[in-house]
Amino acid sequence: MYINFWYPICTATDLDAQNPQRVEMLGVRLVAFRDASGQAHVLADTCIHRGGSLGKGKVVGDCVQCPYHGWEFDGDGVCTKIPSMGDKKPPARAKVDSYPVQEKYGIVFAFLGDLPEAERPPLLEVSETDTSKWRISGPLVFEIDGYYQRSIENGMDPTHNEFVHPSQGAPALDEDRFAVNEQEWGCEFLAEFGELKDTESHDKVVERDTSGDLSAGSQHLGPNHMLTTINIPGGYCFMQYFYEAPLSDRRTRIFFVNNRNNTLDAAADDGINGQFMNVAQEDRVVIEGLYPKRTPDNLTKELMTSSDAAVVKYREYLAEWDKKGWAIDMKTMQANEGDIAYAIPCPARRESGNWILDPVPLLAPQS
Numbered sequence: 001m002y003i004n005f006w007y008p009i010c011t012a013t014d015l016d017a018q019n020p021q022r023v024e025m026l027g028v029r030l031v032a033f034r035d036a037s038g039q040a041h042v043l044a045d046t047c048i049h050r051g052g053s054l055g056k057g058k059v060v061g062d063c064v065q066c067p068y069h070g071w072e073f074d075g076d077g078v079c080t081k082i083p084s085m086g087d088k089k090p091p092a093r094a095k096v097d098s099y100p101v102q103e104k105y106g107i108v109f110a111f112l113g114d115l116p117e118a119e120r121p122p123l124l125e126v127s128e129t130d131t132s133k134w135r136i137s138g139p140l141v142f143e144i145d146g147y148y149q150r151s152i153e154n155g156m157d158p159t160h161n162e163f164v165h166p167s168q169g170a171p172a173l174d175e176d177r178f179a180v181n182e183q184e185w186g187c188e189f190l191a192e193f194g195e196l197k198d199t200e201s202h203d204k205v206v207e208r209d210t211s212g213d214l215s216a217g218s219q220h221l222g223p224n225h226m227l228t229t230i231n232i233p234g235g236y237c238f239m240q241y242f243y244e245a246p247l248s249d250r251r252t253r254i255f256f257v258n259n260r261n262n263t264l265d266a267a268a269d270d271g272i273n274g275q276f277m278n279v280a281q282e283d284r285v286v287i288e289g290l291y292p293k294r295t296p297d298n299l300t301k302e303l304m305t306s307s308d309a310a311v312v313k314y315r316e317y318l319a320e321w322d323k324k325g326w327a328i329d330m331k332t333m334q335a336n337e338g339d340i341a342y343a344i345p346c347p348a349r350r351e352s353g354n355w356i357l358d359p360v361p362l363l364a365p366q367s
């Protein structure tokens, strides 16, 4: 898991005017809340007084109030009030990490890292903005008992469809070759699919409408954002955005925005999204059964073929982020579980010192 990317924290509707939300992400605890003007904020959850959980407190004006002794922290993470000190100004060290936030597509995203704004990777933007042509629906939120990188790799893999998705007609790749294009923060591919095969024998072709091409492809941006494009004969297109939240190194929450250029009536959402959630459940079963649970960090530990080109490329991007020193040292964190309150370092840590919470340990950059 990596610092310095955008992570989906909660849905917009999870946050109301009174109640903060406590979220576990990347193995640490965060709190999300809305201030009096409606602006969403994401802070480290651990109160630096005596370890209270801010997410179990309440929203007071523009602040989240710790439930233990009432210290109040504003959206910048600065403690503005210590009730036991009366009118005295809280000390400068009374602050917790505060993360940059973007609220888009019904999701509250936080940049969990300390990079200054100009150096931050972007989040994956939804490009279907013309609602006369597109129905934007979601986010649908679900969890898998699996590691997020395994889930992204599943999306970057065109050959599993034939075997995992019988409900889709078991689409088989036309040819075991496709181009993988590299971009700054991830790669993409588009694969053509040929006949739909019988799901039992995989050799008998099933009759279907062939008035156009069936193609699908995916792109990832960063380690945890992915767009899958599905083109179906007849000019139908689905654009499916997966924003994945690694809650830990073994559990993932997925925020799924599912856009379509057909059947634009909102009343069709449940039926169409239900079909795609069935597909996601088929994937979930396979991902939860993978071993090792997490992607091996060495390509020789699994036997890749040409159809795994996009997965191999994804792992090369991960290796780049390892080299930058952005990988969290989960084993050290887990060894200190219950003893040390860690925080993902926020951008303000580059501006000022005297932070109470320890920054998460990072793996030394690999050469």
Ligand code: FES
Pocket: 047, 048, 049, 050, 051, 052, 066, 067, 068, 069, 070, 071
């Ligand atoms: S622990 Fe938060 S106010 Fe005391």
Ligand SMILES: [Fe+2]
Pocket: 154, 160, 161, 164, 165, 279, 283
């Ligand atoms: Fe799948």
